[in-house]
Amino acid sequence: MNKKYFSTAIPLVLLALFFFGCAKKDQELKAALESITAEELSRDVEILSSDEFEGRSPDSKGEEKTINFLKEEFLKVGLKPGNGESFFQELPMVEITADPVTKLEIKSDKKSMHFAYGDEFVGVTLRVVEKVSLDDSEMIFVGYGIVAPEYDWNDYEGLDVRGKTVVMLVNDPGFATKDPEFFKGRAMTYYGRWTYKFEEAARQGAAGVFIIHETEPAAYPWGVVKNGWTGPQFYLISEDKNLSRCAVEGWVTIETAHKIFESAGLDYDEIKPAAAKRGFKSIPLGLKASVTLINSLRQSKSNNVIALLPGADRADECIIYMAHWDHFGIDSTLEGDQIFNGALDNATGTAALIELAEAFKMLESLPSRSIIFLATTAEEQGLLGSQYYATHPVCPTAKTAAAINMDALNIYGKMKDITIIGYGNSELDDYVKAAAKEQGRRVRPNPTPEKGSFYRSDHFPFAKQGIPALYTSSGIDHVEHGEDWTLARKEKYTAENYHKPSDEFNPNWDLSGAIDDLRLLFRVGYKLSMESTFPNWKEGTEFKAKRDADMEAAKKK
Ligand SMILES: [Zn+2]
Structure with a gap:
C-alpha cells in the first residue's frame, strides 16, 4: 500500500462508516416512528x-x-x-365539601347586605380545618391583584392587606385594553388566571380574596364557576396544612360586584377601566366582609x-x-x-x-x-x-x-x-x-x-x-x-x-x-x-427568571 493510497483511503472509509452510521440511525428512527x-x-x-x-x-x-x-x-x-x-x-x-348554605355579609356604615352561596358568590377554604371565618374584615379593591415585575406593575404597592379582604378583577390589564404592547394583549398571561390571584393574595397576607366574575375575560360563564365550587373538591395538602393560603378564596358575580361598589359610593363601570391604566391606586371600599365556612373534610x-x-x-x-x-x-x-x-x-x-x-x-x-x-x-x-x-x-x-x-x-x-x-x-x-x-x-x-x-x-x-x-x-x-x-x-x-x-x-x-x-x-x-444543551423560555415570559435562577443554582452545587 503506498502512502498516497493510504492517505485517501482512510478518510473514505471513515466517510463510508459515517454514512453507514447515519443510515443505520435513520433506519432505527424510522422503525421506532412506524x-x-x-x-x-x-x-x-x-x-x-x-x-x-x-x-x-x-x-x-x-x-x-x-x-x-x-x-x-x-x-x-x-x-x-x-x-x-x-x-x-x-x-x-384532602377532599373538602364546603357548606352551601353560608352567606356572605357585607356591611357599610348604613346597611348590611347578604349574598347567597352559588347564585351570588362562591367561596372555599383550602385550609385543612373544619371552620374558618372572616369577621368584619376590611375590604379593599386591588384592581387586577397583580404583582408583575417584568411589566413593571404592582397593584399591592404600598398596601398592607394583612387580615383584610381583597376584591379584584379577572384576567389582566392587557386583555382589558386590547393593547398588544401591554402585558400580552388579548392573550391571557398567568397573572390573569384566578389561581395566580389567590396565590398572590396569600403572599400579601390577605385573609379573604374575591374575584369579580365576568364571562368574557374569565372565558366561561358563571355556571362553570358555580358548578366547580360546589360539591366535594380535591386539594393537595401542603406541609403547613395549607394554612398559608387565604382563609377564604372565592368569586362574586358581576351583579354582586355592582352592589358592593354602589354601597361603597363608587361606580364599578368607571373604576374598572381605570384599574387597567398605569398609575391606578387601590381603593379601600369602607366596607366589612363576614362569612363562615364549615368544611366537611376527608383525607384522601x-x-x-x-x-x-x-x-x-x-x-x-x-x-x-x-x-x-x-x-x-x-x-x-x-x-x-x-x-x-x-x-x-x-x-x-x-x-x-x-x-x-x-x-x-x-x-x-x-x-x-x-x-x-x-x-x-x-x-x-x-x-x-x-x-x-x-x-x-x-x-x-x-x-x-x-x-x-x-x-x-x-x-x-x-x-x-x-x-x-x-x-x-x-x-x-x-x-x-x-x-x-x-x-x-x-x-x-x-x-x-x-x-x-x-x-x-x-x-x-x-x-x-x-x-x-x-x-x-x-x-x-x-x-x-x-x-x-x-x-x-x-x-x-x-x-x-x-x-x-x-x-x-x-x-x-x-x-x-x-x-x-x-x-x-x-x-x-x-x-x-x-x-447536551438545555432549551429555555424566551425573553419576557413569566417563567424565564425561574429557569435561569434554577440553572444557576444547579451550577453552583
Ligand atoms: Zn384533560
Whole structure:
C-alpha cells in the first residue's frame, strides 16, 4: 500500500462508516416512528375508557385499575419504576365539601347586605380545618391583584392587606385594553388566571380574596364557576396544612360586584377601566366582609404513575412525556349513563404514553438522556398530580430538559398543521417546527390565547417551576375538509361530550392525525434526548427568571 493510497483511503472509509452510521440511525428512527400505530393506540384507549375503569376518579376502584394497568403496560414495554423502587408517586390530598348554605355579609356604615352561596358568590377554604371565618374584615379593591415585575406593575404597592379582604378583577390589564404592547394583549398571561390571584393574595397576607366574575375575560360563564365550587373538591395538602393560603378564596358575580361598589359610593363601570391604566391606586371600599365556612373534610390520596427509560450517557438528565390518567368517575345522581369514561379526555393521552414508550424501546441505541413517562392524577381537580410532581420531581428540575404534555389527541384525521398552545413562549417551538417540517406540516399558534388554555393543563405546573414545557394540540386544517369543518367538529364535541358521560370511545374515530402528532412529539423528545444543551423560555415570559435562577443554582452545587 503506498502512502498516497493510504492517505485517501482512510478518510473514505471513515466517510463510508459515517454514512453507514447515519443510515443505520435513520433506519432505527424510522422503525421506532412506524411502531406508533392507530390500532395499538385505539386498543389502549378502549380499555382505559371502558366502564370497567369506572371513569378513573382519583382515590377510587377506578384508580386502582388504571394505575395497575399502566404499571403492567410499562413493565411489558421493559421500562423501570420511575420513583425509586416504585412506579407510583403518592400524593396527599384532602377532599373538602364546603357548606352551601353560608352567606356572605357585607356591611357599610348604613346597611348590611347578604349574598347567597352559588347564585351570588362562591367561596372555599383550602385550609385543612373544619371552620374558618372572616369577621368584619376590611375590604379593599386591588384592581387586577397583580404583582408583575417584568411589566413593571404592582397593584399591592404600598398596601398592607394583612387580615383584610381583597376584591379584584379577572384576567389582566392587557386583555382589558386590547393593547398588544401591554402585558400580552388579548392573550391571557398567568397573572390573569384566578389561581395566580389567590396565590398572590396569600403572599400579601390577605385573609379573604374575591374575584369579580365576568364571562368574557374569565372565558366561561358563571355556571362553570358555580358548578366547580360546589360539591366535594380535591386539594393537595401542603406541609403547613395549607394554612398559608387565604382563609377564604372565592368569586362574586358581576351583579354582586355592582352592589358592593354602589354601597361603597363608587361606580364599578368607571373604576374598572381605570384599574387597567398605569398609575391606578387601590381603593379601600369602607366596607366589612363576614362569612363562615364549615368544611366537611376527608383525607384522601392518589397516585401519579412514573416509568423510566434510563439514558445511555447522561442518565441524570431527562425529558418528560406526560398525560393525565384521571377523569370524573361516577355520578350516581345522574339518570341513565353515570360513568364519565373520559375517552378523549384523557384516555387518548394516557394510551399515547404507552405507544411512545414502546417506540423509544425500539431504538437499538438508547437515547443519551433518560426519558420519563409520567401519567398524572387529579388534573381535572386542578392539576394536582402535576403540581405535586413538579414540586417533588424524581429528576431535578434543572436536569429536566423539557416536559411534553398530551391532553386529548386528535380524533378527526390528518391535519396540515399542528397547534402550539403558548406559541412563542419557549425554544421548544423550534423543535416542533423542525419535526413538523419532516411531515410536510406547519405550526400554528393557538387561535384563542385569551382563554388561557396554556394555564389549564398539566404542563403548566412544570412551567411554573421553570421547566420548558410544551403543549401541542391537533391542528385545524384538515387534509380533506379544511378548517371550518374541523372547528365545527371540535365545537360540537365540546358542547355535547366535553366533561360528560358521553365522552366515550368510538371505533370510528380517525386516529391517523393523532399518530402523526405522536410521531412528531417522538421526534421532538428524541432530538432533545440526544442533545447536551438545555432549551429555555424566551425573553419576557413569566417563567424565564425561574429557569435561569434554577440553572444557576444547579451550577453552583
Ligand atoms: Zn384533560
